[in-house]
Amino acid sequence: MNDLPHGLLTPQILVELDVLERNIERVARTVSAKGLALRPHAKTHKMHEIAGRQLEAGAVGLTVATIGEALTFALHGVGDLFVAYPLWISDAQAKRIRELLSYVKLSLGTDSIAAVQQLARQLADKKDKLGLMIEIDSGHHRSGVLPDEALDVARAAREAGLNVIGIFTFPGHSYAPGKPQEVTDQEQHALGEAARLLRADGFELKRISGGSTPTAELADNSLLTEVRPGVYVFGDAxxxxxxxxxxxxxxxxxxxxxxxxxxxxxxxxxxxxxxxxxxxxxxxxxxxxxxxxxxxxxxxxxxxxxxxxxxxxxxxxxxxxxxxxxxxxxxxxxxxxxxxxxxxxxxxxxxxxxxxxxxxxxxxxx
Amino acid sequence: MNDLPHGLLTPQILVELDVLERNIERVARTVSAKGLALRPHAKTHKMHEIAGRQLEAGAVGLTVATIGEALTFALHGVGDLFVAYPLWISDAQAKRIRELLSYVKLSLGTDSIAAVQQLARQLADKKDKLGLMIEIDSGHHRSGVLPDEALDVARAAREAGLNVIGIFTFPGHSYAPGKPQEVTDQEQHALGEAARLLRADGFELKRISGGSTPTAELADNSLLTEVRPGVYVFGDAxxxxxxxxxxxxxxxxxxxxxxxxxxxxxxxxxxxxxxxxxxxxxxxxxxxxxxxxxxxxxxxxxxxxxxxxxxxxxxxxxxxxxxxxxxxxxxxxxxxxxxxxxxxxxxxxxxxxxxxxxxxxxxxxx
The missing domain is CATH 2.40.37.20 (D-serine dehydratase-like domain)
Structure with a gap:
């Protein structure tokens, strides 16, 4: 443990650069060795200096939670962004997404027929520029659809002329003692089931995306193509x-x-x-x-x-x-x-x- | 209940102006009718527009939690500020307090002999400009001294040439169901005991300050001279x-x-x-x-x-x-x-x- 700098005004946040850089390198290496793509969640840090280091270490792009985060990173040169969130595309959001599309390759989450239809209405002229990722509920019971409902959402997207490129889940219930292995299994099961149903219906899934920080290191590439850990850059209690x-x-x-x-x-x-x-x-x-x-x-x-x-x-x-x-x-x-x-x-x-x-x-x- | 404006980007914070203004007026009236001074805690809102309305409704000054908050309000014209917090005056803080003193009437919290001596060392030439308020622990067991320890702190301050102008407490344990009346009694008891000991030793206490939002409306002026509620401007769940x-x-x-x-x-x-x-x-x-x-x-x-x-x-x-x-x-x-x-x-x-x-x-x- 390094010394604490002297005479700081407190409280303030300190980032130990060597530790940060080691974390970024280590996880990039581990994920790459498994044949998985790394798309770190930038909501953890929200900083250009860290995004830059993640991309340099081999991340394929960034995950974000909001269009505001996406715009911030896009304007700083990040070219591939995934909003891992089932947005409702209001008129005001549609304008901002149009702006965003002029800078980046964009994928968006969705979890319902209603949201898919709204998206198609609001961004009718931009459909070919958007990659749609369907959110699967792997047991966290927050947003996301159950695997058998995913097919209905995917079909509605196809009918609306949208491009379903993959599926994702956030196994947030892995944040509890003894849970990571069990939840990794649930994640695999839910995504596997949804992938099977969608592929049987003719959907080509380019991306199958999972992995919170607790489960990312347990994941393998038998099903997943990418993981989206966030906290690993800093760690926390x-x-x-x-x-x-x-x-x-x-x-x-x-x-x-x-x-x-x-x-x-x-x-x-x-x-x-x-x-x-x-x-x-x-x-x-x-x-x-x-x-x-x-x-x-x-x-x-x-x-x-x-x-x-x-x-x-x-x-x-x-x-x-x-x-x-x-x-x-x-x-x-x-x-x-x-x-x-x-x-x-x-x-x-x-x-x-x-x-x-x-x-x-x-x-x-x- | 008013309608929600249409087409907002969400999530965002809304403040209903009429309700805010009624809350500010109502509490100002209630506190004034009891013969107490109102020194609202500005950490709740951190906004000039609300501070201005509170002062206009009769607040004698503002309470803040940090020197940064104090500087913000001082530079916007608030003339009387109480930092209700037992600061440790580092070199860097001492500089900022010197700056603050050139704008405002300032009172500071303290809860120990060590902090009092540090304050006297760091701001030796400004001692006459500072009002010291000793923090009493009325049962919340966070910072603050017990009533019988308050006398030692007050004496150390007097010896160091500092001006003890009062005592205060934060009855934070009133934030629980059925607690406000019981905690108001504890607050009265702890402040009363400390006031008795200090007055018997020759301290003139100009301010005896209490009152969270739950207890402020139950307080009376038999002992207290001022209350410092914060949340009352907005209310919350x-x-x-x-x-x-x-x-x-x-x-x-x-x-x-x-x-x-x-x-x-x-x-x-x-x-x-x-x-x-x-x-x-x-x-x-x-x-x-x-x-x-x-x-x-x-x-x-x-x-x-x-x-x-x-x-x-x-x-x-x-x-x-x-x-x-x-x-x-x-x-x-x-x-x-x-x-x-x-x-x-x-x-x-x-x-x-x-x-x-x-x-x-x-x-x-x-």
Whole structure:
């Protein structure tokens, strides 16, 4: 673990450049060795500097969640973008997609006959430029259709003159202890079933796309053609606690300062309070997590509560409490929401801040 | 309930101007009728347009959480600011506080002898310009000292030549069902005990400051001199579910679009999915809450899950699912974190967007 740069205004987000670059390289190598294409999800970082490194390491393009993210990366030269989201194409969105199509190769998610018909109406003159990816529900029960409904959606698309190029799923229910292998199996099963039905009906599926960060490393190319992990670039406390990343692969942390400390008694817990709260860490906290994040300097400490500008940290018994003014690094539970809270991150190498990167697509929710 | 403006890009934050203005007026009147000063917490809104309305309605100044927020409001003409936070004054912070002092009357929180001594060292030449407010722990067990420790902190401040002008507490544990009255009593007790000890030692306390949104309306002036509610300007799902605001006082919502719908079966819940997720709603969800927010158009709907760009909404049995593309308004659980996710809000009157306001202090975590 490198030293924390001195005298930082806190809280602020730090990115350890060497760790980040190793993560990007490692996953690119692993995915490539399996014969899979890597299309990383850029919603995690929203930064040009990271997108550029991912593409350089061999990513075939980027995945994004919104048209705003797509426009940001398109205008910075990324040529192949997949909006892995079942958009509803309103008049205002149709205009923005037309603009986007003048820059990039674009694929869009969909999960219903209604959305397919709306898309065909709104972008009638651009149908040949759009690749449609049907979202399959592999057990997360959020958006997506069940495999047997996928055929109806694909047929409606064909009838409307749209080009179905593939299917995808997001196995979000893999974010729980012991789940990755089971969910990888569900993902394979759901995508396999949908692929079988669509191919039997004459659809040529160029892309079969899966893989959250927990499942991407377990995936193989017997069915899938690409994976879309996002969090792997930084790692976070959730992935660590799920066993999907190592402590030394954590590339992002929130520098924070001890602003209150209490030796505690029977009524009053022994604790320190850091100035990093939910407005920089986010407040994601799955039931199985040990707290609201982890402390890079002390794996035994537990963040028992957060509010907007406070993290309450229960310090291990027998270890002296850090001093007032001491700076510590908090590993957020869910890095995608933490990055989206700041306009810039500080890039660190060998204990020095060497650059600042803009979170270029921050806040682009539509 | 007013109509939702047509054809919005979603998700985006809407503020109903008439409701906002009524909330500002009502609380100003109630607090004033009790003989208390109102010093609203601006971390909730971070907007000049709302700060201006609060001051016009009689607020004596603003409360903020960070020096960045203080600088933003100071540069826009707010003359009296209280940073209700036990800051650690690093070299970098000391510079910013010097700048701030050239514009405004400033009071700062503290909760330790160490922080008081650090403050006196860092701002030795500005001691007479600073008002010190000692933070009391009234049972929330976050930052703050217990009443009997407050005297040691106050004496250290006096010895260091600093001006103790008052005490404050944040009764954050009032954010739970049935708690407001009990916590108001704890707040009174802790502040009362600290005030008694400090006054007996010769401290003149000009300000005794309390009151979250749940407790502010229960407070009286037998002890307190001011209250610092924040959320009351907008209301949110938490305050509604705690019984501290009415449905018709909800001034802020997130316009969103139905992007997926499922009639459901035994394995697969009956639901719609909206395009508002944790990147615009925040993910705060106390255990007692009914879900991750509420739907303004349907008080019986429940948000059972959110991810970054999805809200999964269980729709009441017997009521037809909204159509694809239909727009609905989500009331966030915790409005302070939702506002901090966007650069602008759309201001609505009579079903039309009439203005956009910048969230001027967005992301200013230090």
């Amino acid at each position: 959730q992935q660590f606690e799920l066993g999907r990343c190592q402590w030394e692969n954590i590339a992002l942390s929130v520098a924070s300062t001890v602003i209150s400390r209490h030796e505690g008694d029977a009524q009053n817990p022994r604790r320190i309070v850091l100035d990093a709260g939910s407005k920089i860490l986010g407040s994601d906290r799955p039931g199985w997590a040990t707290g609201f994040g982890r402390i890079l300097e002390n794996p035994d400490a537990r963040i028992s509560a957060i509010s907007e500008h406070h993290a309450t940290v229960l310090w291990p018994e027998g270890q002296p409490l850090p001093a007032y003014g001491e700076q510590l690094r908090v590993i957020p539970n869910h890095v995608c929401v933490a990055v989206n809270l700041v306009d810039q991150v500080s890039v660190v190498r060998d204990g020095e801040v060497i650059e600042h990167w803009d979170v270029a697509a921050r806040g682009l929710n539509f | 938490q305050q509604f579910e705690l019984g501290r605001c009415q449905w018709e006082n909800i001034a802020l919502s997130v316009a969103s679009t139905v992007i997926s719908r499922h009639e459901g079966d035994a394995q697969n819940p009956r639901r719609i999915v909206l395009d508002a997720g944790s990147k615009i709603l925040g993910s705060d969800r106390p255990g007692w809450a009914t879900g991750f927010g509420r739907i303004l158009e349907n008080p019986d709907a429940r948000i059972s899950a959110i991810s970054e760009h999805h809200a999964t909404v269980l729709w009441p049995e017997g009521q037809p699912l909204p159509a694809y593309g239909e727009q609905l308004r989500v009331i966030p659980n915790h409005v302070c974190v939702a506002v901090n996710l966007v650069d602008q809000v759309s201001v609505v009157r009579d079903g039309e967007v009439i203005e956009h306001w910048d969230v001027a202090a967005r992301g200013l975590n230090f």
